[in-house]
Amino acid sequence: MIVDVQRLLDALEVHYKRRGDRLWARCPNPDHDDPVPSWMVWDDPGSRRHGRHRCYGCGLRGGPVELVMAARGVDAQAALEMLRTGDLEVSFLSAEVELVKHGFGRSPVVVPEGVRFAPLDEWPGAPRNYARERCLSAESVDRWSIGYAVDGDLAGRVVIPALDAQGDLVGYAARDFLGRRRKMMTPPKTGMQVPMGMHLWPSTESKPEPLVVVEGPFDGIAVDADVHTPVLVLQGSNPDDSVLALAASPRFSCVVLLTDPDKAGDRVAEQFGGIARWSRVMRVRDPEGRDPAKLHEDGALKRLLVKELRL
Numbered sequence: 151m152i153v154d155v156q157r158l159l160d161a162l163e164v165h166y167k168r169r170g171d172r173l174w175a176r177c178p179n180p181d182h183d184d185p186v187p188s189w190m191v192w193d194d195p196g197s198r199r200h201g202r203h204r205c206y207g208c209g210l211r212g213g214p215v216e217l218v219m220a221a222r223g224v225d226a227q228a229a230l231e232m233l234r235t236g237d238l239e240v241s242f243l244s245a246e247v248e249l250v251k252h253g254f255g256r257s258p259v260v261v262p263e264g265v266r267f268a269p270l271d272e273w274p275g276a277p278r279n280y281a282r283e284r285c286l287s288a289e290s291v292d293r294w295s296i297g298y299a300v301d302g303d304l305a306g307r308v309v310i311p312a313l314d315a316q317g318d319l320v321g322y323a324a325r326d327f328l329g330r331r332r333k334m335m336t337p338p339k340t341g342m343q344v345p346m347g348m349h350l351w352p353s354t355e356s357k358p359e360p361l362v363v364v365e366g367p368f369d370g371i372a373v374d375a376d377v378h379t380p381v382l383v384l385q386g387s388n389p390d391d392s393v394l395a396l397a398a399s400p401r402f403s404c405v406v407l408l409t410d411p412d413k414a415g416d417r418v419a420e421q422f423g424g425i426a427r428w429s430r431v432m433r434v435r436d437p438e439g440r441d442p443a444k445l446h447e448d449g450a451l452k453r454l455l456v457k458e459l460r461l
C-alpha cells in the first residue's frame with residue numbers, strides 16, 4: 151500500500167508538524183478534544199508502517215481508511231471510495247481491502263491524559279533536566295517518541311512508549327523524575343513484560359545485524375544512540391517465549407546480551423541460553439563491572455561493542 155501521507159493530511163485539513171519520519175497533529179477524531187498533538191502518522195515510504203497512524207490519547211489507530219473514517223465520520227466503504235475515486239486527491243494503491251478487513255479500530259493501550267509528546271527543546275525545566283541526566287538527546291526523543299507529563303495520572307514522569315514493528319502502541323514505561331519511590335509505572339493491564347525497540351528494527355529483507363538486548367528503556371536508548379544497531383529492551387528480567395523467538399529471528403546475525411552484572415541479569419542470560427541452538431548468543435560485560443547504563447557516559451559502551459563485534 152502506498153499513500154501520499156502529506157497530501158492525505160492536507161486533503162483532510164489536518165495540520166501537522168514533521169518530526170523525523172513521523173507527522174504529529176491534534177487528533178483528527180472529533181470525539182477526542184485533544185489540546186496537544188497526541189496523534190501521529192508514519193511518513194516512511196518503504197517501511198511496513200508507512201501510512202499507519204495512532205493517537206496516544208484516545209487509542210484511535212489504523213491505516214488511511216480508518217483515518218478518513220474518523221476524520222470525515224464515514225463508514226469504511228465510503229472512506230475507501232473517497233480514497234479510490236480521488237475525492238481526496240491522494241494516490242492510494244492496492245491492498246486497501248485488506249486494510250479494512252484487518253481494521254485496527256482502537257488499541258486497548260492508551261497513554262493517560264496529560265502526557266505531551268513535544269520535541270525536547272520545548273520541554274519545561276524539570277523533565278528536561280531529567281532527560282539530560284539520562285543522556286536523552288533531541289534525536290532520541292524523536293526516534294523513541296518520548297513524552298513527559300506535568301499533570302494527569304503520569305504527572306512527574308517521562309513516558310517512553312513501547313511500539314511494535316508496525317509502530318502501534320503496545321505499552322509504555324513512565325519513569326519518575328521527582329525522586330518518588332515508585333520509579334516506573336506501566337499500563338495497568340499489560341504489566342512489565344512488553345519489550346521495546348522493535349519499531350526501530352530494520353526490515354526483514356535487510357542484511358542481518360547483531361541484536362543488542364538490554365534491561366530497561368534508558369539503556370536501550372543509549373545503545374541505540376551510540377551504536378545504531380537493533381535493540382531489544384526488556385522490561386523486567388523474565389522475557390517470555392515470544393520475546394525469545396523474536397530475538398532468535400534469522401534477521402539478526404547474533405544476540406548480544408548487555409544485561410546488568412547482577413542476579414536479574416544472570417537470569418536473563420540463562421533464559422536466552424535457550425535460543426543458543428539457533429542463534430549465536432553472547433554476554434558482553436564491562437571489564438570494570440559497571441552497569442550498562444554507566445557505560446555510554448564516556449563512550450565505553452561503544453568501545454566495548456566495537457571491540458567484541460567490530461560494529
Ligand SMILES: [Zn+2]
Pocket residue numbers: 177178179182184188189205206207208209210
Ligand atoms: Zn485521539
